[in-house]
Amino acid sequence: MIKKKPTTPGQRGKIILKNSFHYFRNFKKLKINIKKSPGRNNQGKITVRHKSKGVKKKYRKIDFLREKKYIYGCIKSIEYDPYRNCNISLVSYLDGEYRYIIHLYGLNINDFIINSPKNHPKIGNSMLIKNIPIGIKVCCVELVPGKGAKILRSAGCYALVYSKDMKFTYLKMKNGSLKKINNNCNAVVGCVDNSDFYLVKLGKAGTNIRKGIRPTVRGVAMNPVDHPHGGGEGKTTSKRHPVSYKGKLTKGLKTSKK
Template identity: 30%
Template structure:
């Protein structure tokens, strides 16, 4: 043993005395440094560091996280880097007292509700009655709706205090620094004059075109030049048809995409307010009383021309592509587990009971006994209630018609 120890000590002594050689990593770094070309990309491939990022796929505008936990494996979230990360303007919020799906007598009227994160209600202005220019300060997240909201500030120096601050529903593409305006109270005198000049020029242009057409038929070699189009339409549209502006539908050109449509000339916008939805102006009647719009569902209906709408479609269009990933996120949103009827007792649901957990040979019904899973509960059209659908020109597609409509874009793209 003593000889073995002496040999080990001699080996250590010799290794400490011998000159040190360059390590393999150091030599490799030196060669890599010498081979780098300053006028082009590096000659050797260097692996980029991915530390600090927990997601790797951003191709379709959605965050997909690395599956470091089972709850993160299927999570998909829209990328909204433009959203403000702080708290809302407190003066434009109200506390939300949760009811857990109970009414004033304490009975459950909406099932599977309860819990959830603490919230404050954002007071959003859907009326847009006050005219004037407003600057967009920031775009914010609203836990009470699927779309985003925009905080705007009035340029009017007479506005003082909190009267110059508002929340509005943010259309897609609106960013901080933009300017929005409401023409719901009416257009200015200059715009009205330009609009009247445009209508007069349209009538004169129509008469001249008809006259030129007759002359061309009589004299084939004669060609008359049509007058230049009026600049009235360009002036009006350039100042009014902007993203986020609110104005009566009768001033909106055909084919324009709108949202937050009102059904009362003095009421608030109640149609087309969910994330990514939009309506389209199709036709203005000659008498000027009604306009035809196509809603997101495909329904075409009449709306009073004096009703207001906002230009653009609602923000956050990828909201319906999100995936929560785990049950806990549903609980954070205030949703409790939805229990199936066949899993209940017989006194809790018509499908309940039975040792084999079968609803037997019954038609599927709700907990209150109504028909469900395809059973129609409403009679549309002339067979329905009186004057229930008198403003609907074409109902939304259902069943086979709806599936065909969804398949048309795929065939067109192919």
């Protein structure tokens, strides 16, 4: 973690992470261009707020399926991914194929990993969640067998294998809740790297604009036609519970389905 010296106004309070990336080789087949949408339609009107194109970047194909079974892979490099808050690793399998995976805490260059339904619960190994011992940290977990990892993929994410029964395995999440996962779903042993990402401070608005995120204006600073909180003489607060510009409650409203 590096705290910048305030040599310019944009550097004041700026905090970045010091990552020592190790690049092995550039694989163009593992990187694709994604057509970017600036949040406007064919008439140039804004249809999605707070969105712009940002700088050019290529999407890295990540192997969330871990479908290469019973073949050892060697970690060749640790790289930056512009589409994620975690780092990625380049894996060279013994049959000559290269793939990207989510980088895990404690996984180093020249370490070996393997994907199989049942194997040793070593960091980086992928296996069926029913075969992982209780109390082990897991990440990159599938929700439907064979569909690829869907949860616990962000920086610093992990869950503990809490208990098991005949059909399901229960994971204890970071917030204390229990999540029920099918026993035939795959999971990766370990914790996602870059857990200090939450400490980053951008320093200036230009950093967000380069990411493709435009400024967000407060609702109370708008006119009544633009936002339910808008209007009023001088500085006033809205006389209602906080809502979005569409009128939906933004605090305390449950959005997840049971």
